[in-house]
Amino acid sequence: MKISKFCIQLVFMLFLILGISGCAQEEEQAQKGGTEEVFLVENESEPQSQVGLSAQKxxxxxxxxxxxDLVEEEGTEAFPEFREEGGKWFRGYSYIFIWDTNGTRVVYPPDPSGEGEDVSGLTDINGKPIGKLFIETALGESGExxxxxxxxxxxxxxxxxxxxFIKxxxxxGETYLVGDGFYVEDYLFTRNIGDCESINATGVSLCEFMHPGRTDTELGVDYSIxxxxxxxxxxxxxxxxxxxxVHYVLEGSGTIYIDDVPVSLHEGKLVHVPANEIQYVENTGNSSLRLLLIDQPAWAEENEEVLE
Known part of the structure; x- marks a missing residue:
């Protein structure tokens, strides 16, 4: 299944479960073609949140x-300051980079030997023309x-x-683009299914996709997936x-039994199982059945009774 399809389904499902459970929280009040130019945050080990994402931006x-401002005041005389490791502009993987608008790198702190290189053709792993976009952004009407x-x-x-961020x-008489950036996922909780460790729970393969009590990231939610x-x-x-x-079907078909009452399952279907009802799922189709299970409050061993 394509990841984009999965993401759309997941977002849709989350909106539904929050409505069904009645526990939605109130809103808070008011690698191709070169060397990468974007960098890690300075304190990766600290738990991050979406508030941190806004602050980092x-x-x-x-x-x-x-x-x-410094470049426009001092010109090239400011460039050595940007290369000083441990200073304001260059710490670890976070640093200022500068190109001219032809795409020539003129300040590149982690490897000054790369300065003078034409990186106008820089692309990302999917072929997105980073170099072209950087230059177009700097030369655009807003200049940033x-x-x-x-x-x-x-x-x-x-x-x-x-x-x-490019500016x-x-x-x-010289025009430059100045940039800095960050890894978005250092400030958000994300996980790929391929990175999810599977366990045998109630007799089938299951992985804990998200659990607020088992991550270093402050999620601000009280449900698990x-x-x-x-x-x-x-x-x-x-x-x-x-x-x-709540059971949400990502792919395949089957049947869920709730107090022995069969309910058919198919792609895109959501089933809410009330508390304290005996339940089990059977794959009655001819292909894999993939489900998301959402518990609110978050799943806890003491809240589950397995019946042999």
């Missing part, structure tokens, strides 16, 4: 704007903007979403939960 935009793309973190092979700077894969003919053991549970 503001922080990066402010940092780039201040760098532009954000560019997102996919790039692996240092030491990793799988891509992560990058978000770079135009002018000095003595599990991903279940069942092959044709497979069924789980009868069990009951002291809390309601």
């Amino acid at each position: 503001d922080s990066v935009a402010l940092k780039v704007s201040e760098a532009v 903007g954000w560019v997102s793309y996919e790039w692996p973190k240092p030491g990793e092979t799988e891509p992560s979403t990058k978000y770079s 135009r700077a002018e000095f003595d 599990a991903y279940v894969l069942m092959e044709p003919g497979e069924k789980n053991l009868p069990h009951r939960l002291s809390n309601p549970e």
Whole structure:
């Protein structure tokens, strides 16, 4: 199943479960073609949240704007300051980079030997023309903007979403683009199904996709989501939960029995199982059955009774 399809289904399902459970929280009141130019946050080990994402976005935009002010005041004389590791502009994987508008890199702190290289053709892992977009953003009417793309973190092979702020700077007839950025997923909780460790729960393969009590990230939710894969003919053991549970079918078909009453399952169907009802699921189709199980409050062993 394509990831984009899964994401759409997941978002749709979450809106439904929050409405059905009546527990929605109130809103808070008011690798191709070159070397990457976007960088890790400075404190990756600290738990992050969506509030942190907003703050990081503001922080990066402010940092780039201040760098532009410096360039427009001092020109190339400011460039050595950007290369000073451990200073304001360059710490770890976070640093200011500067190109001219032909796409030549003129400041590249992690590897000054790369300065002078033409990176106008830089693309991300999906072929998105990063170099072209950086230049177009700097030369656009507003002279600034954000560019997102996919790039692996240092030491990793799988891509992560990058978000770079680009702003135009002018000095003595020369025009430059100044940028900085961050890995979005350092400030959001994300997980791929392939990274989800499977366990045998109630007799079938299940992975805990999201649980607020088992992550370093402050999620601000009181529900959990599990991903279940069942092959044709497979069924789980009868069990009951002291809390309601929602089943959402991502793919395949089958039957869920609630107090021995059969309810058909098919792709896109959602079933709300009331608390304290005996339930089990059987894959009665000819292909894999993939489900999301949502518990509110979050699943806890003491809330589940497995019936042999």
